Structure formats: C-alpha cells, structure tokens
Amino acid sequence: MAQRQVQHTKAFFYMTGAIASFVAMAVAERAVSLQLDTFEIMLFRSLIGFLLVLGFIFVRGERKNISRRHMGIHVIRNLFHFTGQNLWFFAITVIPLAQVFALEFTTPLWILILSPFILGERLTRKKITVGLIGFGGALLVAQPALSGLGFGVISAALAAIGFAGSIVLTKKLTQSETILTVLFYMTLFQLGFGVVCAGYDGDIALPSAPNLPWVILIACAGLTAHFSLTTALSLAPATLIAPIDFIRLPAIVVIGFVVYSEPVDALVILGAGIIFAANYINILGERDL
Secondary structure: OHHHHHHHHHHHHHHHHHHHHHHHHHHHHHHHOOOOOHHHHHHHHHHHHHHHHHHHHHHHOOHHHOOOOOHHHHHHHHHHHHHHHHHHHHHHHHOOHHHHHHHHOOHHHHHHHHHHHHOOOOOOHHHHHHHHHHHHHHHHHHOHHHHOOOHHHHHHHHHHHHHHHHHHHHHHHOOOOOHHHHHHHHHHHHHHHHHHHHHOOOOOOOOOOOOHHHHHHHHHHHHHHHHHHHHHHHHOOHHHHHHHHHHHHHHHHHHHHHHHOOOOOHHHHHHHHHHHHHHHHHHHHHHHO
C-alpha cells in the first residue's frame, strides 16, 4: 500500500510537468499558426523531437535498449496521436483555449471505456460516475450547445478520442517497453506521417526566423509532455492519471483571459469546480483501494 502511494505521488509530479508542457505548447502553436498549417507544425515538431531523442540515444549509448517488439501497437498508437494532435492544433486556432481544453478533457471518459478491454483495468461503478461528472463539468465549460457545433468544436471533441486511444496504448506499451523506446517511435513515425501530410502538395513552408523559437518550444514541450505522461502511466493506472490532467483547465483559462482577452463566465467557473471535484473524488477512491 505504502509503495503504491509513493508511485502515485511520483506520477502526480510527472503529470504536473506534462500539464505545464501542454499549456506551453498551446501558446506556442497559436503564435506560429498564421504562418504554418497544422501538418507543417507537426512535421517540424517531430523532426526536432526525433533529432533530440536520437542524440540522447547515441550520447547515452542506448541503441541496444530500443526494442523492435510491438511495432503494430506503435503504429496504431501514433496514428491515434497524430490524428488527435492535428485536430487539437486546428481547434486551438479557431475556438477559445478553454473550450478546446474542456472538450479534450472528455478523454478520461473514453479511457474509462477503453481501458478494461485493452489494459484489463477494473471499470467500477464509482469510476463511471466520476467520469460522467467530469464530462458534465467539461461540457459546462465548453458550452457546445451555445456556441454551435462548428468545425473547431467537432475537431476538439474528436481529438479527445485520438488522445484516449494514444494514452491507453501507451499504457499497454509501458508494460513491456522502455519510455525511451516509446518516445523514439513516437517521433520517428510522426515525422514520417508529417512528411507525407505536409508535403502531399509539394509545398512545405519553412518557419520564419521569428517563429523558429516557437517551433522549437513546441517540439521540446511535446517531448517533455510525453516523457512526463508516459512516466506517469508507468507508475499509476490510466484511470487515475488522466483525470489529474484536468488541472490544465484553470491554467489555460487564466492564460486565455490574460494573454488573449478570452472571456471567463460563470459556467466556466462552475464547470471547472465540478471537474476538480471529480478529479479529487477519483484520487481519493484510488487511495482507498
């Protein structure tokens, strides 16, 4: 029991790093979106990330620890993530940040549905209830009925499904693969996907000098986010890790208000409170197991 609590505490700190990285990535993506499309952003993010991971592998002599097992799972996992990430990047440019993040936070609900079938984790009535409470809070913040189901709202909602598939398959991979292996194939496959999708028309825009630091930040934040998330998933159940990510919501609401003058209304505050409550209930439930 004590060892599991220590692991869950470590997972929480890693998730804090993931949250900071995801928020930084959202701000940086908005900064470059006027010059680069989503496929180009993913291409350069994956290129820089792949070079960083490859450099780490050679400097640390880790080549022998890069496994070639489960290639099929790596491919499917990265298809989920690449699709979800592109939809997420697009949504950030057309609807408020709080709405994007709130719709993304339906991801734990999809994880709750997928985890028993892929990971063999228990799906209890309490977890279902917590997931539905969190989902309801996210809908209050997103307010899709009031804003209409435009492309941005639909993209953010579909991105959540992509992220859920990626997270569940990441958890499955960490049962037998190293975190470095997961990151290596993530950057490699997504670099390939990015080249195909960004270059299908024969025209790939290069980032301008003012935008290059933002692109580098996106790449570094993407790596640290997934390193932190993958590490957290190796320490605690997916159904515990995913709801912690709700902490991103108040952070992005503040940034949206201060940096982009995006309004904050009573439904946003109420929805955030409900999400926090669901997250807290879930963590208490895990500690009692």
